[in-house]
Amino acid sequence: MTVDQSKPERGTQLVVFGSIALLAGIFVLTVAAYMACREWALMSSAAVLSTGAIAFVAAVLALSFFGAQHIRVLAQLGLSDPLTNLPNRRALHADLREELGNRREVALALLDLDGFKLVNDHYGHLVGDATIRKIARVLAEITDKEAKIYRLGGDEYAMMIAGEVAGTLLEGLSRRVIDRMANPIIVDDHRLSLGVSIGLVRCPADGDLGSSELLRQADVALSVSKRGGKMRCTWFNRAFDQSREEVKKLDDDLRVALSNDEFRVHYQPLVNSQSRRVVAVESLLRWERPDGKQVGPNVFIPVAEQSGLINAIGLWVIRQACRDALGWSKITLSINISAAQLRNPEFPVQLGHILEETGFDPERLELEITETCLVLDPVVAERSLAVIRSFGVRIALDDFGTGYASIGFLRQFRFEKLKLDRSLVVQASEDAGSRAMMLSSIAVARAMEMGVTAEGVETQEQADMMRAAGCDQIQGWLYFKALPAEEISQHLGKPVLAASDREKSRESRVA
Numbered sequence: 001m002t003v004d005q006s007k008p009e010r011g012t013q014l015v016v017f018g019s020i021a022l023l024a025g026i027f028v029l030t031v032a033a034y035m036a037c038r039e040w041a042l043m044s045s046a047a048v049l050s051t052g053a054i055a056f057v058a059a060v061l062a063l064s065f066f067g068a069q070h071i072r073v074l075a076q077l078g079l080s081d082p083l084t085n086l087p088n089r090r091a092l093h094a095d096l097r098e099e100l101g102n103r104r105e106v107a108l109a110l111l112d113l114d115g116f117k118l119v120n121d122h123y124g125h126l127v128g129d130a131t132i133r134k135i136a137r138v139l140a141e142i143t144d145k146e147a148k149i150y151r152l153g154g155d156e157y158a159m160m161i162a163g164e165v166a167g168t169l170l171e172g173l174s175r176r177v178i179d180r181m182a183n184p185i186i187v188d189d190h191r192l193s194l195g196v197s198i199g200l201v202r203c204p205a206d207g208d209l210g211s212s213e214l215l216r217q218a219d220v221a222l223s224v225s226k227r228g229g230k231m232r233c234t235w236f237n238r239a240f241d242q243s244r245e246e247v248k249k250l251d252d253d254l255r256v257a258l259s260n261d262e263f264r265v266h267y268q269p270l271v272n273s274q275s276r277r278v279v280a281v282e283s284l285l286r287w288e289r290p291d292g293k294q295v296g297p298n299v300f301i302p303v304a305e306q307s308g309l310i311n312a313i314g315l316w317v318i319r320q321a322c323r324d325a326l327g328w329s330k331i332t333l334s335i336n337i338s339a340a341q342l343r344n345p346e347f348p349v350q351l352g353h354i355l356e357e358t359g360f361d362p363e364r365l366e367l368e369i370t371e372t373c374l375v376l377d378p379v380v381a382e383r384s385l386a387v388i389r390s391f392g393v394r395i396a397l398d399d400f401g402t403g404y405a406s407i408g409f410l411r412q413f414r415f416e417k418l419k420l421d422r423s424l425v426v427q428a429s430e431d432a433g434s435r436a437m438m439l440s441s442i443a444v445a446r447a448m449e450m451g452v453t454a455e456g457v458e459t460q461e462q463a464d465m466m467r468a469a470g471c472d473q474i475q476g477w478l479y480f481k482a483l484p485a486e487e488i489s490q491h492l493g494k495p496v497l498a499a500s501d502r503e504k505s506r507e508s509r510v511a
């Protein structure tokens, strides 16, 4: 958060100018009264001068008292967050500088709420503000003055402890905060499921870190917690900085890979749960480095998303996939789209051009997007989706079950299809609670006339369960892994066997 530092300064200037004006006024009045007395001899001029002097001194004393108080209040305002009354980022810097100067161990935790943006989007800013205040109270309760807490802005808070074993104490508190946040937070009758990610850093008593460096390191640790799956706390580690350099190197390599044609698109078939025929394929990007090493999309796509290179890579994938799939008549082509692509206002037009250029039927195209695409900028996303849909392209919500998507969210974006994430499929085959959640997700999707695909189906039992639960398409290694384009045609138009059965029948034919 950037604190508006100009306000206290402006207030202080007003106090100073006001005081000078008042004192000058008293001075002018006294001189005028003195002159009048001399002229008309109303009162002794000595009496006028002493009254004026007393008024002047009294005004100076009163002004210095109230002025000092006012300046103190204004300074306080500049150091505290108006929404929560907690000290703010400036105050944290000041406290860190002081504690680090005292040569004591200092430990700092940066906390960022998971899913807060959804609260703002779904319930409005008033509930959002109330949530921020509520979390401040929760933190105060848990830390119980053991740590000093701060609000840094948005949904970011900090906790700081100085003194012996500060790091150990702060880690204990951080774990208690995570445990507490695993339970819903009640705000204005809403039960909000929020999470928290925490980055921790400590400077030993003989360390020589400045406050900005300490905050930067905590921030890096926080982003590792977020990337690692949220609801966790991570201590800063020097290796994190090194991996930043690796990220930069990976990004440079990706640029070269795009111009050197090192990417390939593979296709994983989706099978109709009843007819057991291939009804769609999902394009999955593959990168083989010149040294023959394969790099998975989960590694390089986030890097390309950060640098913006995903826009160029994503268009390359769409063009390539549309060309490959031209000949696979009747089946749907599903393409993954990143949040950064959807945020690019030119994306719908670029997609339209590729459809025109390749002659691919838009009604056979489906774009897979994840919840983050929509949460980050719902207004732009909604506008882009409307244009994309106007071409006849369908939209599927990918990885359903891993985020916070609510019924309101599903209704707002009216997806044509839900793809149940592999984690939900696996859990549903293991415990009754997850099975009930999976069944209710399918019921909601059905009620909203969405298709449902189960992802990551690896066993016959999982396939049977998902079929019985009402999924209309099944995707997973039980049937197929992602295949090169030239292997797809042979699987179209006939019922599919499980991969293991296919292998057996191939072996028996060879024998």
Ligand code: C2E
Pocket: 268, 283, 284, 285, 296, 297, 298, 301, 314, 317, 336, 337, 338, 368, 398, 399, 422, 455, 456, 457, 458, 475, 476, 477, 478, 482
């Ligand atoms: P996704 O879109 O959810 O794709 C499904 C992922 O699950 C794929 O991983 C697929 O190979 C894997 N999978 C499929 N069936 C099974 C199974 O039975 N068991 C297991 N364990 N895994 C299975 P992959 O290819 O590594 O892709 C990972 C993610 O990378 C994709 O998740 C997608 O989010 C992203 N991605 C892939 N290609 C692209 C692309 O062209 N553009 C964008 N933006 N993202 C892509």
Ligand code: MG
Pocket: 282, 336, 368, 398
């Ligand atoms: Mg996908």
Ligand code: MG
Pocket: 398, 399, 419, 421, 455
């Ligand atoms: Mg998925």
